[in-house]
Amino acid sequence: MKAIGYLIIMQMKNRILALKRQPAKMIGYIIFTLTIIGLIVLSIVVPRDSEDIKLADPRIIYLALVALGLFFLTIYVGSGLSTGSTLFSMSDVGFLFTAPISSKKILLYGLLSTFGRSLLSSVFIIYQVFNLRFNFGFGSSEIIALLAAYTVMVLIGQLLSIAIYLFTNGKPQRKRLVKTLMIIGGIGLAIVLYITYIQEARSIKNALYSVADSGWIGYIPFGGWALMLFKGLLEGHVLNIVLSTVFFLGTGLAVILTLASGKADYYEDVLVSTEYIFKAQLAMKEKKTTVHAVANEKNRKRVKEGQRLKGTGVKAxxxxxxxxxxxxxxxxxxxxxxxxxxxxxxxxxxxxxxxxxxxxxxxxxxxxxxxxxxxxxxxxxxxxxxxxxxxxxxxxxxxxxxxxxxxxxxxxxxxxxxxxxxxxxxxxxxxxxxxxxxxxxxxxxxxxxxxxxxxxxxxxxxxxxxxxxxxxxxxxxxxxxxxxxxxxxxxxxxxxxxxxxxxxxxxxxxxxxxxxxxxxxxxxxxxxx
Amino acid sequence: MLSVRGVTKKYAKVLANDNINFDVSSGEISVLLGPNGAGKSTIIKCIAGLLKYTGSIKVNGHDNKSIAAKRELAYIPEVPAPYPMLTVWEHLEFIARAYSLSDWTGDAQVLLERFEMDDKKKKLGSDLSKGMQQKLSLCCGLLPRPRLILFDEPMIGLDPHAIKQIKDIIVEQKNAGGAIIISTHMLDSVAEFWDTTHIMMDGRIEASRRRSDGTENEGLEDLYFEIVESKRQAKRAEQENNTNGSKEN
Known part of the structure; x- marks a missing residue:
């Protein structure tokens, strides 16, 4: 672990030192951090029973969490069906995968880095501290619960994407099965939403709130699980916390065990995705559009008979x-x-x-x-x-x-x-x-x-x-x-x-x-x- | 040092490597030649332990995915990808730690000087040009003194000085008993020092030659075109036969 520890510490140190050469970025980070600190302080200073605090419908947050979860589910299933997700960078492939380090330690490093990135991406929730405090009356425990639900959702989402890639790679029938399941799920959800819409006197808003507040939504992967975890933490509902944790951890552990069980064979499973992301980043750096750079890899088109060029000069x-x-x-x-x-x-x-x-x-x-x-x-x-x-x-x-x-x-x-x-x-x-x-x-x-x-x-x-x-x-x-x-x-x-x-x-x-x-x-x- | 037996690699329906067999002994430079898409990089990645395959690959008697094999093996990829937030020297220190090397700083210094990188020690990976990244990748690969080195198109993007250094290093490694595999399109670049060559097409090894068997006089380029062109002609003839056959039916 010495080498991996060195790698993590040095990258963090250099990332901070590199800011010295990018003053605009450094000022941006400072302003961002100060704003977050300011918002947290302000939300602590204002008491929960202050007159300024409005108690908006918490179902708005439930709905947002479910919608975000379903969005992530679609994105991660989609990437799992095409290139898979990755916990690694191309540098890891070149330097770590070929080094005499246990593949399980390398996997742990990948998981930890991904967890760190997921945690960083959840900063936007802290940015909403003020809003959550004044409009919904949320305290630190609610915000921590929201952070936890979001972070777990993003981390397990990456693993789900790898799992789907492992399950469907090179097997068109399985790909069709996953797609069909997603479509059936989507149609089912739409039908339930429509019935609720009729029941709620044809009010889309009320129908959405009603669905987000229902008990069964907690069993829908990702969005539902995240909501179940959030509500469980909020209401101290132990069964909800346990159930949602089991769903998330079960999915995560299943993938980790699959990856860790086959010597170093997960290297190939993440290689395609890592190379895909690397090429996209390289293309962005070279100021090409990502679409152009990776389209050939991702969307290979068949050339049909009879499709040919015509015309001369500018007509060509x-x-x-x-x-x-x-x-x-x-x-x-x-x-x-x-x-x-x-x-x-x-x-x-x-x-x-x-x-x-x-x-x-x-x-x-x-x-x-x-x-x-x-x-x-x-x-x-x-x-x-x-x-x-x-x-x-x-x-x-x-x-x-x-x-x-x-x-x-x-x-x-x-x-x-x-x-x-x-x-x-x-x-x-x-x-x-x-x-x-x-x-x-x-x-x-x-x-x-x-x-x-x-x-x-x-x-x-x-x-x-x-x-x-x-x-x-x-x-x-x-x-x-x-x-x-x-x-x-x-x-x-x-x-x-x-x-x-x-x-x-x-x-x-x-x-x-x-x-x-x-x-x-x-x-x-x-x-x- | 390296034994590749019956290695087959499939990507969905594409057969990238089809029953590949070859050996590389200590003190031998083996060159993989072939047109684009022949499967050279795939077999190199299989040997490096990056891909799943059927068959067997042993490095000095160890399974190629084992830790023991990795201690003896270096892989220099075609496209270098250094850590953007590590300096040149920190890359070498990381490798030294990963391979548990002791007294490595002198070797690292020598490598950096040979590749004219000693003034770039404090540069971040993200600040290096493509050529510099390739040189860093070479230094990292060579630092643990591997006994088997896999080079995937090592000379692309390098300046003449670096190309000369690589050639010298390859010969030095061979003389020190190292085994080397080079995948390349640049026939001239390996003409002076190759020992065995495997010419690949459509995922298969179509021909293997040893310099000691007298192939040297024939020249690598002539040999390459002779084999590749004859295979292409045979393939075209087969396709024409198939087309004629289906028309007659």
Whole structure:
């Protein structure tokens, strides 16, 4: 254990010493620590019977804990089905796994480091001390109980992920079994929730609170167990504490015993996951997106017969993007975002009906989301790649071709999302069409922005300057469009207010055209990095 | 020193190593050659004890996953991954502790000087360039004076001085009775000192040669292309036969 002890102590020491070279990080940590200390002191100073303390419904916390637990369960089962989880780093593989140290000691080191990380991640709960004290009347014992439930949940979650990986790796039937069990569980929970919703006079809030406060929820893995442990500690209910501890420890011990029973064979079980995480970290360091770096490992796609490139010159760029898109998504241009945004549109449409405010609110939110999606879309990577510089075609044509597929995406999204919105809310088709055009127009301006950023922002060596310039360019370009909407909507009657989307869209398309005209030669001006 | 018998490694449906058999004696440099995806790194990882397999791997008579075997074995991975929060010197101290070495500081100093790393002792792993990380990985591997060293593409990313040092060290280890396995694509880099070579394709050893049997005159590169190309042609012919056969049916 001498070597492992040395490793842990030295890493901790150097992590603290490294802060000397990162003053901004050190100040951040100091502020964070002082804030936590301040919050703890304040919550101790204020007596529990103070008038300032409100006693909000504790079921809110129960619900949050169950929801968090179910979220973790889904994430850990998902990672168990793909790459598994890991207790180790790639450095451990190179230096520890091959060293003459007992594999059980190495496993203990992995467990301890993971436990430490889980404990650190639970700091956010301490950050909520003030809130929990003043809004829920929680004292230190309740907060410690919450911390304990959360930490155990995260630690055992990692082990569960390894267990699922061990059980399903290379066995498609078992993978299907786990997936089916998860789906059955999800459907079961949804049915119970629906019945409770009917019983609670169709109030979603009351239905959720009722489910979170029920006795049976404690038997649902993770979220339920964590809640049972928390309530047990809170109410001094010994049976609940014992049961939930048995569930958590039982799962954890089963995995640890399985790992420890087969000499050092768990090395391989964590190797895939460790290598996957290492590659992702390396890619982030090299400023590639994680998705690009590890997609080949995780989502190997089959190449179908008949899928081939067409066209010459700049058409080849478009055809290549389309080919990749067909391989990436089952239905080209429709992905998780399309479905999620359509669901939002359906809910807003059904709840708010023809409300103009709700429609504009949803439009604004979706455009905001779209901005971030455009930031991470392949176009920014595409115009930085060496091959596009080398294609013997004019720069403007190449940039236009490289952007075309990116531009089709918001158009398809707009069509689907606002059709759903119109159908669900009974909004008139013309208004929905105008919103859809506005959404597509916003998409076009964001694509233009990606191009212009290459000219103005990318050359800046300072990352803060880059961020500030990026935001300034966005504001400078988009503000007039918003002003057009506000002004025209003020003039128009309530029933014609959606016509204000027309000047907005027109402005966006015109500015996008202008950007391509003025900055389309970006490939001739910028430097390959 | 090393005995590999009937080692088979499967990743789901992919057969990465198919019934691999070979031995490496003390004072022998054995080179694994083969195109990408041939299974070279997989067999190296199996020998290092990182993967599960069927078959048997013995290091100096010990099961390769035993502590006794690990005392004799060093593994230099293709992609170095030092601890980001340990300095260069602390990496060496950690290895010394892990292998229970005594009087190691002199050896560590010599290794660092050979790889021109003696001025980087206080640098953190995260602050090292890729080449420096590879040099550190080599120093850590060599510090316990292993009797069997596994090199997975050891010369990628290194400067000419470091490449020369590695070559010198490999020959020194051989002369001191060490066994060495090198997996590489760079045929020229091992041409001057190899003793045995195993050419791998599709997870199998397709051919094994000894320099002492007169293969030296033939040259490693000619041998490699002769074997790999003839296997590829045979494979293509087999595929064509299968296609023709299925068309006729």
């Amino acid at each position: 760029i478009i055809q290549r993007q389309l080919l990749e898109l067909r391989r990436r998504n089952r239905i080209p241009f429709i992905n998780g975002y399309t479905i999620m945004a359509s669901l939002i549109a359906a809910v807003v449409g059904a709840k708010a009906g023809g409300s103009t405010g709700a429609a504009f609110g949803m439009f604004g939110f979706l455009v905001y989301m779209q901005y971030f999606l455009t930031l991470f879309n392949p176009l920014s990577t595409e115009i930085k790649s060496p091959y596009i510089f080398m294609i013997p075609e004019p720069a403007r044509k190449k940039v236009l071709a490289a952007s075309l597929v990116s531009f089709i995406k918001p158009c398809v999204d707009a069509l689907i999302i606002f059709t759903v919105f119109a159908v669900a809310g009974g909004t008139d088709p013309l208004s929905a069409l105008l919103l859809a055009i506005g959404y597509a127009a916003a998409g076009s301006i964001f694509i233009g922005l990606a191009i212009i950023n290459q000219r103005i922002v990318e050359g800046q060596p300072n990352i803060f300057l880059k961020a500030i310039l990026g935001i300034l360019v966005l504001v400078f370009i988009i503000v007039p469009a918003v002003v057009f909407v506000v002004l025209t909507s003020m003039i128009l009657d309530e029933q014609y207010v959606f016509i204000s989307m027309l000047p907005f869209s027109l402005y966006c398309f015109l500015v996008t055209g202008l950007i391509f005209l003025l900055a389309g030669d970006v490939l001739d001006k910028m430097e390959l990095k």
